[in-house]
Amino acid sequence: MNYPKRVKVVEVSPRDGLQNEKQIISVDDKLNLINDLRTAGVKHIEVTGFVSPKWVPQLGDAKAVCAGLTWDEGVHYSALTPNMKGLDAAIEAGIKEVAVFTAASESFNQKNINCSIAESFERFAPVIEKAHMHNIKVRGYVSCVLGCPYEGAVNPEVVADVAKKLHDMGCYEISLGDTIGTGTPLKAQQMLSLCAGQVPMSQLALHFHDTYGQALANIHACLELGAGIIDASVAGIGGCPYAKGATGNVSTENVIYMLDGMGIETGIDLAQLIAAGQQISEVLRRKPNSQVNNALSVK
Numbered sequence: 001m002n003y004p005k006r007v008k009v010v011e012v013s014p015r016d017g018l019q020n021e022k023q024i025i026s027v028d029d030k031l032n033l034i035n036d037l038r039t040a041g042v043k044h045i046e047v048t049g050f051v052s053p054k055w056v057p058q059l060g061d062a063k064a065v066c067a068g069l070t071w072d073e074g075v076h077y078s079a080l081t082p083n084m085k086g087l088d089a090a091i092e093a094g095i096k097e098v099a100v101f102t103a104a105s106e107s108f109n110q111k112n113i114n115c116s117i118a119e120s121f122e123r124f125a126p127v128i129e130k131a132h133m134h135n136i137k138v139r140g141y142v143s144c145v146l147g148c149p150y151e152g153a154v155n156p157e158v159v160a161d162v163a164k165k166l167h168d169m170g171c172y173e174i175s176l177g178d179t180i181g182t183g184t185p186l187k188a189q190q191m192l193s194l195c196a197g198q199v200p201m202s203q204l205a206l207h208f209h210d211t212y213g214q215a216l217a218n219i220h221a222c223l224e225l226g227a228g229i230i231d232a233s234v235a236g237i238g239g240c241p242y243a244k245g246a247t248g249n250v251s252t253e254n255v256i257y258m259l260d261g262m263g264i265e266t267g268i269d270l271a272q273l274i275a276a277g278q279q280i281s282e283v284l285r286r287k288p289n290s291q292v293n294n295a296l297s298v299k
């Protein structure tokens with residue numbers, strides 16, 4: 001076993017979580033969520049997306065959310081930027097880390113960002129270049145790494161090729177998205193191993209949605225191979241509007257409980273994280289989609 005001693009957790013609930021909510025969530029509620037996560041010791045928070053409000057109206061308040069952020073030393077806020085318009089808005093909002101996103105599936109990419117995989121690279125090249133000119137770090141997402149809602153099975157070699165391309169273009173970290181949560185542990189290991197043949201393992205992140213209840217098992221399998229970056233969403237909120245039926249990311253509470261139990265450090269306080277999950281669940285008027293939160297919050 002090659003477990004890491006410490007794991008970097010990237011909290012994606014304000015973006016991935018809230019992009020998929022039918023109800024309107026106020027800017028204040030979004031900022032409360034971000035502040036609660038900060039209080040719990042979360043150091044990497046994807047706060048919003050500068051995407052087209054025609055495509056994702058839930059994130060139409062990106063500018064206002066960024067204007068209300070409290071900037072603490074050591075806390076890193078990031079935002080999605082699908083094109084130059086998004087990057088320019090992120091720069092204006094003072095964001096210091098952005099993420100571009102493409103997929104290992106042509107059909108999903110067309111539905112999600114209205115272009116082919118090759119076109120997405122052409123679109124990202126000047127975005128990454130300009131971001132770097134402004135000292136902004138760029139993360140790259142690959143969606144559909146373990147299955148596509150439109151094409152079914154996805155070739156892991158294609159995932160590794162897309163990851164390599166993003167890395168070669170200057171993305172400092174590549175997040176591997178099991179967008180619809182269909183992956184299982186051995187397939188996750190195979191996919192990660194192929195990616196790690198192209199991009200250093202220390203720059204690969206696991207972004208697993210929990211639609212089939214496999215996310216934690218898949219994360220554990222990948223930790224065995226030495227993966228050290230995990231994307232997660234408090235209370236398990238989330239999903240992609242362009243992947244029908246996709247539910248939330250693995251809940252951060254479940255991840256932290258497992259890592260605490262394995263003696264792997266994260267710097268995140270589970271009790272405060274539970275409180276953050278309770279708070280946003282109250283706003284959303286439903287129970288957290290997290291067994292650990294539900295079990296510990298009644299104690």
Ligand code: HMG
Nearest residue numbers: 050051052055082085086112113114141143144177179240
């Ligand atoms: P398009 O329609 O081809 O773009 O969309 P366009 O350039 O023709 O623009 C259309 C309109 O949107 C124009 O407005 C633009 O100004 C505006 P109009 O002139 O008609 O009034 N527009 C923008 N507005 C604000 N910010 C922008 C922006 N860009 C254009 N950045 C586009 C192409 C990429 C913009 C669109 O497809 C889009 O925004 N897609 C985003 C979809 C999305 O956010 N999906 C969810 C996130 S990805 C995800 O969840 C997966 C992930 O979690 C990993 C995983 O789980 O796998 C990351």
Ligand code: MG
Nearest residue numbers: 016177179240
């Ligand atoms: Mg996602």
